[in-house]
Amino acid sequence: xxxxxxxxxxxxxxxxxxxxxxxxxxxxxxxxxxxxxxxxxxxxxxxxxxxxxxxxxxxxxxxxxxxxxxxxxxxxxxxxxxxxxxxxxxxxxxxxxxxxxxxxxxxxxxxxxxxxxxxxxxxxxxxxxxxxxxxxxxxxxxxxxxxxxxxxxxxxxxxxxxxxxxxxxxxxxxxxxxxxxxxxxxxxxxxxxxxxxxxxxxxxxxxxxxxxxxxxxxxxxxxxxxxxxxxxxxxxxxxxxxxxxxxxxxxxxxxxxxxxxxxxxxxxxxxxxxxxxxxxxxxxxxxxxxxxxxxxxxxxxxxxxxxxxxxxxxxxxxxxxxxxxxxxxxxx
Amino acid sequence: xxxxxxxxxxxxxxxxxxxxxxxxxxxxxxxxxxxxxxxxxxxxxxxxxxxxxxxxxxxxxxxxxxxxxxxxxxxxxxxxxxxxxxxxxxxxxxxxxxxxxxxxxxxxxxxxxxxxxxxxxxxxxxxxxxxxxxxxxxxxxxxxxxxxxxxxxxxxxxxxxxxxxxxxxxxxxxxxxxxxxxxxxxxxxxxxxxxxxxxxxxxxxxxxxxxxxxxxxxxxxxxxxxxxxxxxxxxxxxxxxxxxxxxxxxxxxxxxxxxxxxxxxxxxxxxxxxxxxxxxxxxxxxxxxxxxxxxxxxxxxxxxxxxxxxxxxxxxxxxxxxxxxxxxxxxxxxx
Numbered sequence: 001x002x003x004x005x006x007x008x009x010x011x012x013x014x015x016x017x018x019x020x021x022x023x024x025x026x027x028x029x030x031x032x033x034x035x036x037x038x039x040x041x042x043x044x045x046x047x048x049x050x051x052x053x054x055x056x057x058x059x060x061x062x063x064x065x066x067x068x069x070x071x072x073x074x075x076x077x078x079x080x081x082x083x084x085x086x087x088x089x090x091x092x093x094x095x096x097x098x099x100x101x102x103x104x105x106x107x108x109x110x111x112x113x114x115x116x117x118x119x120x121x122x123x124x125x126x127x128x129x130x131x132x133x134x135x136x137x138x139x140x141x142x143x144x145x146x147x148x149x150x151x152x153x154x155x156x157x158x159x160x161x162x163x164x165x166x167x168x169x170x171x172x173x174x175x176x177x178x179x180x181x182x183x184x185x186x187x188x189x190x191x192x193x194x195x196x197x198x199x200x201x202x203x204x205x206x207x208x209x210x211x212x213x214x215x216x217x218x219x220x221x222x223x224x225x226x227x228x229x230x231x232x233x234x235x236x237x238x239x240x241x242x243x244x245x246x247x248x249x250x251x252x253x254x255x256x257x258x259x260x261x262x263x264x265x266x267x268x269x270x271x272x273x274x275x276x277x278x279x280x281x282x283x284x285x286x287x288x289x290x291x292x293x294x295x296x297x298x299x300x301x302x303x304x305x306x307x308x309x310x311x312x313x314x315x316x317x318x319x320x321x322x323x324x325x326x327x328x329x330x331x332x
Numbered sequence: 333x334x335x336x337x338x339x340x341x342x343x344x345x346x347x348x349x350x351x352x353x354x355x356x357x358x359x360x361x362x363x364x365x366x367x368x369x370x371x372x373x374x375x376x377x378x379x380x381x382x383x384x385x386x387x388x389x390x391x392x393x394x395x396x397x398x399x400x401x402x403x404x405x406x407x408x409x410x411x412x413x414x415x416x417x418x419x420x421x422x423x424x425x426x427x428x429x430x431x432x433x434x435x436x437x438x439x440x441x442x443x444x445x446x447x448x449x450x451x452x453x454x455x456x457x458x459x460x461x462x463x464x465x466x467x468x469x470x471x472x473x474x475x476x477x478x479x480x481x482x483x484x485x486x487x488x489x490x491x492x493x494x495x496x497x498x499x500x501x502x503x504x505x506x507x508x509x510x511x512x513x514x515x516x517x518x519x520x521x522x523x524x525x526x527x528x529x530x531x532x533x534x535x536x537x538x539x540x541x542x543x544x545x546x547x548x549x550x551x552x553x554x555x556x557x558x559x560x561x562x563x564x565x566x567x568x569x570x571x572x573x574x575x576x577x578x579x580x581x582x583x584x585x586x587x588x589x590x591x592x593x594x595x596x597x598x599x600x601x602x603x604x605x606x607x608x609x610x611x612x613x614x615x616x617x618x619x620x621x622x623x624x625x626x627x628x629x630x631x632x633x634x635x636x637x638x639x640x641x642x643x644x645x646x647x648x649x650x651x652x653x654x655x656x657x658x659x660x661x662x663x664x665x666x667x
Binding site for chain 1: 384385492493494495522523524525526527528530531534549550551552553555556579589590591592593594595596597598599600601602610611613614
């Protein structure tokens, strides 16, 4: 049985401007120990998917569909039941590590609270366990750090503490929402190495939400590409990067400036802007920005089976491969 | 190199902070945010400035624009030293030196229309321009940055992040500056939009023969726009190098570490890459290490690195590097 099965998840928000359709019929599943990357631009619904799973939507938000975690329907649970799962079976780390920690409590108190609440540990045992965990995420002198407050530590250090806190109860699933976006590249590399090691050592499945394809390439087994609240493409990591099947995935890959390749002067940008989530266009949501759009795209495409466990939401059977197209552009 | 448009010599900016704990227990300490930085910028050249947060790259930019007072050094703008100039004297210079900010929304007044935002610098620097002339210039500018002139009466909230950054670029360029400092202009944008803005900046620079100082923490973007790259660490210049050379043959261990930490969107390469992540954290800026400031995190550090601060030396190919062990380790730095 899959650890997590999401089926036809819809998330919408009532706003004065109208109903914002943030997630529109999302389905995917996740096996134990697997690392899933969810990539997409701002507003593609990747964060709200996680928020809906955790029951953390804002008051004007509502979710429908189904999120089964170990066979249990998360969307139907009461806040009380959810809070027993949150932090113990599913934990989440956020983009901004400094503001996700409580500024009034010492690091030690915040870590100990998780264990006394979820695992009924005595304070002394909890402190010992917390110190071990801090050591595991590469924090030196855990004893001293536990007496400090969040503002006394750097962003990278706070994110390590968030990761340690997320893993304290050995959860089945860790949701990491842009965990390194606010950090420097050197610290990002340290944190990514750490997450990679932890996912190898423990059986925790990771759902990594990011806009950075480079981070996905280094950490994930499987990728989900989102656009306007829908899955555009899913594939295992190697085939997605080697042979993207959806024009949006191609566009994303081409617009990233790369350090390992000689640069060609002009970056290949995706023209235009993402669609308005209040007034979604008919047919394929990417149609207006797609270089391959044709008449058929006015109809909404399903998520088609593209073979070898891959899926894509596109009417085209074949796309010109990434490299070839770049060459053609150079000749032109 | 052609005669520089901007020549910065030994520029330092110091901040005094109170590290004392408690209301009356003062403990004043000096942070050298920018410490004896020297570089030159040619007309129509782009200089990328990279480094981790807190390395002083934004402070350097602010000092050049006269927004913070330097503690010492010279900023020669077209041969004229800007350090110590009065506000009145700086006024005309400010037309020639413009700034593009990081936060596309936060840097635009939400209560002003696009026309007012882009037109304001014109009113400020060319008070004799008629309303018609201002309007014409503004709509010409909007067109140049890829916005429709009909959008002139709209407000910032009606635009997306990428479009707001276009408005910020129009505002900076409307007064015909010679040098534009871009402080992380694309780091708040999505990749697909980021590429649009990077292309726009490159195109405008060519068309208008602008000099750019491009500050960013994203090395791959910097490589794409810059002719030369300046690498800063704890307020000091570690290396200044040609942009193509620096990514193949970095001369400073810190530059190499920065490049190595950028993830590459290719799973095979990522797996093969032996990640040599830079260990440790930035040292305290109030008590920087003796000698080379990078030595506490440097994989090549030896005793001699602690003895004296390495000077920024110019090599045969024009590279400038501050590392005493450069000649010994240069083979190992290649990427």
